[in-house]
Amino acid sequence: MRLLRPISRRPCRYSPSTPVRCFATATSNPPPPKKVNVKIVEVGPRDGLQNEKTVIPLETKIALIEKLAATGLKTIEAGSFVSPKWVPQMANSREILDHILNHRIKSAHPITYSFLAPNSKGFSDASAMLAKYPTAYAPETAPESDKASKPGLEVAVFAAATESFNQKNLNCSIAESLQKFKDVITSAKDAGLSVRAYISVVLGCPFDGYEVDPHKVAEIATELLEMGADEISLGDTTGMGTAPRTGALLKCMESAGIMPDDLAMHFHDTYGQALVNTAVSLEHGIRTFDSSVAGLGGCPYSPGATGNVSSENMVYFMETLGMETGVDLDALADVGQWISGELGRSNDSSVGRAVLGARSKS
Ligand SMILES: CC(C)(COP(=O)([O-])OP(=O)([O-])OC[C@H]1O[C@@H](n2cnc3c(N)ncnc32)[C@H](O)[C@@H]1OP(=O)([O-])[O-])[C@@H](O)C(=O)NCCC(=O)NCCSC(=O)C[C@@](C)(O)CC(=O)[O-]
Numbered sequence: 001m002r003l004l005r006p007i008s009r010r011p012c013r014y015s016p017s018t019p020v021r022c023f024a025t026a027t028s029n030p031p032p033p034k035k036v037n038v039k040i041v042e043v044g045p046r047d048g049l050q051n052e053k054t055v056i057p058l059e060t061k062i063a064l065i066e067k068l069a070a071t072g073l074k075t076i077e078a079g080s081f082v083s084p085k086w087v088p089q090m091a092n093s094r095e096i097l098d099h100i101l102n103h104r105i106k107s108a109h110p111i112t113y114s115f116l117a118p119n120s121k122g123f124s125d126a127s128a129m130l131a132k133y134p135t136a137y138a139p140e141t142a143p144e145s146d147k148a149s150k151p152g153l154e155v156a157v158f159a160a161a162t163e164s165f166n167q168k169n170l171n172c173s174i175a176e177s178l179q180k181f182k183d184v185i186t187s188a189k190d191a192g193l194s195v196r197a198y199i200s201v202v203l204g205c206p207f208d209g210y211e212v213d214p215h216k217v218a219e220i221a222t223e224l225l226e227m228g229a230d231e232i233s234l235g236d237t238t239g240m241g242t243a244p245r246t247g248a249l250l251k252c253m254e255s256a257g258i259m260p261d262d263l264a265m266h267f268h269d270t271y272g273q274a275l276v277n278t279a280v281s282l283e284h285g286i287r288t289f290d291s292s293v294a295g296l297g298g299c300p301y302s303p304g305a306t307g308n309v310s311s312e313n314m315v316y317f318m319e320t321l322g323m324e325t326g327v328d329l330d331a332l333a334d335v336g337q338w339i340s341g342e343l344g345r346s347n348d349s350s351v352g353r354a355v356l357g358a359r360s361k362s
Pocket residue numbers: 047050080081082083084086087117118119121122123125158169170171198199200201235236237266299300301
């Protein structure tokens with residue numbers, strides 16, 4: 001069990017008043033500033049595609065994951081073990097996991113692939129595949145050499161900050177879903193998988209509006225961390241988050257003793273506030289951000305919500321702040337354009353379009 005301590009008692013690498021880049025004090029020959037790494041979690045193949053109305057062929061989904069893997073992204077959410085009656089688009093996640101384990105997608109660096117599994121049925125479907133290829137992935141405790149040559153795997157559970165959204169999304173109360181997650185998290189840890197836990201609608205709910213209690217978010221996050229989750233991703237599912245409310249939420253998390261390293265932020269860009277909220281999160285020490293290529297996405301249970309902030313915009317934003325993402329923006333822009341074409345929709349990444357436009361002029 002992870003012990004949570006008040007934030008003031010554990011040395012924090014960053015505080016709200018720390019500028020994102022810290023330059024060394026003047027010397028005659030100051031070394032170049034060391035870049036701060038940020039982790040971009042690409043959620044396009046799952047969050048991005050789950051709400052598309054026409055059935056996307058398995059080959060297209062696999063091609064998307066392979067193309068993303070070649071851009072430098074190190075974490076890719078690849079599918080979801082949920083009821084096909086509820087989310088038909090994710091019905092072939094089993095085949096996607098099979099492909100990842102069986103074919104070892106080519107990449108110049110180790111990649112962790114993440115799959116949603118909100119209950120024991122979802123996890124047992126996923127673990128049946130792991131049993132088929134028991135040595136095809138690198139467990140968390142594997143030696144570095146194994147981690148370099150085999151994919152890492154992560155299981156993601158998901159709760160909500162409001163009862164109404166939890167009921168719509170998972171057909172049970174928050175307490176009941178947390179109970180179900182206990183088994184999933186324990187089994188995932190036993191199998192050597194890392195665990196991510198989402199909390200949706202943390203900054204606004206399609207049913208309860210702005211009435212989301214940040215203390216409730218902190219309470220759920222604490223419970224999930226104590227169950228063994230490695231990371232909590234705070235979802236602004238509706239995109240209703242604003243800079244002051246993002247700041248207030250993160251302050252509340254800090255007061256509850258939840259460390260910035262334990263958190264990721266998951267912004268949808270419905271109101272165009274995602275990067276503003278990202279900047280606030282950076283100031284609070286968060287270094288992991290979810291995004292989806294070409295801004296794909298939208299939650300089936302959040303009417304009107306648009307996609308996640310686009311990965312191209314996120315990478316550009318981080319790199320222009322002098323932070324290191326490890327992602328090749330040009331290559332990512334190509335993937336965004338390609339998948340938009342495959343889906344017959346417009347490319348929703350302004351940076352993606354700008355990169356391609358600038359290239360076509362040169
Ligand atoms: C959780 C359930 C299944 C409960 O749904 P339920 O109907 O209450 O489940 P049940 O336990 O009563 O079982 C009913 C049937 O579903 C089957 N079943 C039961 N579980 C599974 C499973 N895991 N995989 C496949 N099948 C399953 C089960 O076997 C049974 O089949 P039947 O006997 O009728 O043939 C359902 O509510 C569900 O699938 N919900 C998924 C909702 C979802 O995927 N939402 C989108 C992801 S969350 C999100 O997008 C937000 C996020 C993460 O991106 C962050 C953010 O932006 O906020």
